[in-house]
Every structure is written in structure tokens, then in C-alpha cells.
Amino acid sequence: MKPAPFRYLAPTTLDEAVDVLSQFGDEAKLLAGGQSLIPTMNFRLAQPGVLIDLNRIPTLGYIERAATGGLRIGAMTRQRQVEQSPLVAQRVPLLSAAMPLIAHVQIRNRGTIGGSLAHADPAAELPAVVSALGGTLVVCGPGGERRIEVSDFYVGLFATGLAPDEVLTEIELPSQPQRSGFAIQEIVRRQGDYALAGIAVHVEVDGEERCSAARMVYFGVGDGPVVALGAANLLVGERPTVALIEAAAEAAAKMDLDPSGDIHASVKYRRHLAQVLGRRALREAFGRAGVVLK
Numbered sequence: 001m002k003p004a005p006f007r008y009l010a011p012t013t014l015d016e017a018v019d020v021l022s023q024f025g026d027e028a029k030l031l032a033g034g035q036s037l038i039p040t041m042n043f044r045l046a047q048p049g050v051l052i053d054l055n056r057i058p059t060l061g062y063i064e065r066a067a068t069g070g071l072r073i074g075a076m077t078r079q080r081q082v083e084q085s086p087l088v089a090q091r092v093p094l095l096s097a098a099m100p101l102i103a104h105v106q107i108r109n110r111g112t113i114g115g116s117l118a119h120a121d122p123a124a125e126l127p128a129v130v131s132a133l134g135g136t137l138v139v140c141g142p143g144g145e146r147r148i149e150v151s152d153f154y155v156g157l158f159a160t161g162l163a164p165d166e167v168l169t170e171i172e173l174p175s176q177p178q179r180s181g182f183a184i185q186e187i188v189r190r191q192g193d194y195a196l197a198g199i200a201v202h203v204e205v206d207g208e209e210r211c212s213a214a215r216m217v218y219f220g221v222g223d224g225p226v227v228a229l230g231a232a233n234l235l236v237g238e239r240p241t242v243a244l245i246e247a248a249a250e251a252a253a254k255m256d257l258d259p260s261g262d263i264h265a266s267v268k269y270r271r272h273l274a275q276v277l278g279r280r281a282l283r284e285a286f287g288r289a290g291v292v293l294k
């Protein structure tokens with residue numbers, strides 16, 4: 001299949017990219033790694049009149065320490081660079097652990113962190129991971145820069161808080177407290193496929209061995225990343241036990257989620273997966289936070 005005709009622009013600075021994007025608005029699409037956009041153009045599911053290539057803007061690709069102790073990652077950083085970064089492994093190990101689960105290495109060589117977050121596929125790992133980490137997205141438009149908490153960024157199926165004339169430029173991830181733990185679990189039909197269901201978890205534990213924070217974020221079971229708030233409320237303030245984890249995983253699957261069925265998995269099967277994955281991920285995350293479960 002071949003895409004419909006389009007005009008190709010390759011700005012070399014962010015200002016120039018914002019300028020042309022605001023000129024063409026809805027008619028234009030930004031091109032990052034092209035691993036989602038080009039197939040949809042080839043199938044003619046997307047027919048942008050103008051393609052604005054971000055690949056010639058070198059200032060959008062970096063991984064840096066943030067002054068607050070976390071990380072700042074440029075939107076055009078390749079997924080493979082994130083995967084191989086010792087800084088990411090040290091500062092936000094959940095992100096490192098998630099990267100090999102995304103597609104195949106050839107796709108991660110081109111695909112960018114910003115492209116995946118902006119694309120907002122409900123089965124993608126990164127929106128859930130950034131939600132579990134409590135990240136912030138930095139976007140730039142004709143009016144300048146604005147920062148969007150990840151909890152406000154995902155607004156529906158393949159929909160984000162990005163305006164049509166804005167470019168996602170950076171992802172900020174906070175530092176991880178000493179007694180915190182993480183896990184990512186998913187079920188796929190074949191290695192590299194999008195998940196039938198998955199979960200990213202971040203937990204924190206205080207000096208009395210009580211859970212002081214918990215974020216359980218599912219993917220593949222809703223319109224976007226689904227934060228299991230009811231389940232997290234069961235955990236916070238309590239000493240984690242095997243029984244409490246089971247109760248939280250059950251609450252997440254039965255009350256926090258409203259999955260739909262498709263040819264790959266029924267609603268019932270997705271709920272079952274969500275409960276099993278929730279239990280496994282919480283056990284792993286609390287284990288990493290140094291909790292010995294009874």
C-alpha cells in the first residue's frame with residue numbers, strides 16, 4: 001500500500017516546527033519514528049496533507065538528570081536509547097524494564113518515546129509507565145511552553161491534551177524514593193505484540209512497613225492508561241500482605257476496570273488477566289521495596 005500524496009517539510013529547529021505546525025494545523029501531522037504513523041498512512045487510515053518531520057531537530061533527543069533528582073527525556077529520544085541508558089536504569093528502573101516489551105528491536109531503533117506517548121495507543125506500555133511514575137509532559141506551541149501532568153494528558157481513545165498546533169518536547173520523570181518498588185507485567189500472544197492486558201505498578205513503603213503510595217496503571221483494558229484508584233486506596237496506609245494484595249488485585253479487576261472484548265480476548269478473560277497480573281505485579285513491586293510478604 002502507498003500513502004496518499006502529501007507535502008513534506010523538515011524543519012531544523014523547534015521554533016520552525018511549531019511555526020509550520022501552527023500554519024497548517026489539523027491538515028498536518030508530525031513525523032517522529034514513523035512506526036505507527038507510516039503504517040496508518042500506508043493503509044490510508046490517516047491522510048495528512050502535510051508531514052512535518054521532527055528527525056532533523058537534534059535538540060529534541062537527550063536523556064538528562066533533572067535538578068530534582070529525576071530525569072528529563074527529549075521527545076525524539078529513540079526507544080532503544082532509553083532501553084540501553086544506564087542513567088534510566090539507575091534513576092527510573094520501571095522505564096528500563098518496560099522498554100524490551102515494546103514491539104521488536106528494529107521498531108525501537110526508530111520509534112521514539114515521545115511518539116509512543118503522543119500516539120496514545122490504549123495497549124501501549126509507555127503511557128501506563130509514565131502514569132505509574134507520575135510524570136509530566138512538556139509541550140510547545142505558538143503561545144510558548146506548557147507542562148501537563150500525565151493524569152491530565154490522556155483524555156480518551158488515541159486522544160491526548162495536545163492541541164493540534166503543539167509539539168511534545170520533553171518527558172519529566174520524578175526521582176524514586178529510597179523505599180519504592182516497581183513492576184511491569186503483561187500478557188501477549190507473541191513476543192513483541194501489543195498486550196492483551198498489562199499493568200505498570202509503583203509502590204512506596206514508610207518506616208513502619210506501611211504502604212505510603214501505590215499507583216497501579218493498566219494498559220490494553222480501556223480507552224487509555226487506566227489508573228486503578230479503588231485498589232490503590234485499599235493498599236495505602238496498610239501493611240502489605242499476601243491477602244491484601246489479592247484483595248487489591250480483585251478490586252482492580254472487578255471495580256476499577258471496564259474492559260471491552262474483541263477477537264483476541266473476551267471481557268471476562270481480560271478481567272481475569274487483570275486480576276492475575278495485578279497480583280503478580282504488586283508482589284514483585286513490594287518485594288523490590290524490601291517488604292517480606294506474609
Ligand SMILES: Cc1cc2nc3c(=O)[nH]c(=O)nc-3n(C[C@H](O)[C@H](O)[C@H](O)COP(=O)(O)OP(=O)(O)OC[C@H]3O[C@@H](n4cnc5c(N)ncnc54)[C@H](O)[C@@H]3O)c2cc1C
Nearest residue numbers: 030032033034035036037103111112115116118124168193
Ligand atoms: C509491528 C509493530 C509492533 C508494535 N508493538 C508495539 C508494542 O508492543 N507496544 C507499543 O507501545 N508500541 C508498539 N508499536 C508502536 C511503536 O512503539 C511506535 O514506535 C510508537 O507507537 C510511535 O512512535 P514513533 O516515534 O514511531 O511515532 P510516529 O509513528 O512517528 O507518530 C505517532 C503519532 O504521534 C504523533 N507524534 C509523534 N511525535 C510527536 C511529538 N513529539 N509531538 C506531538 N505529536 C507527536 C504523530 O504525529 C503521530 O500521530 C509497534 C509498532 C509496530 C509497527
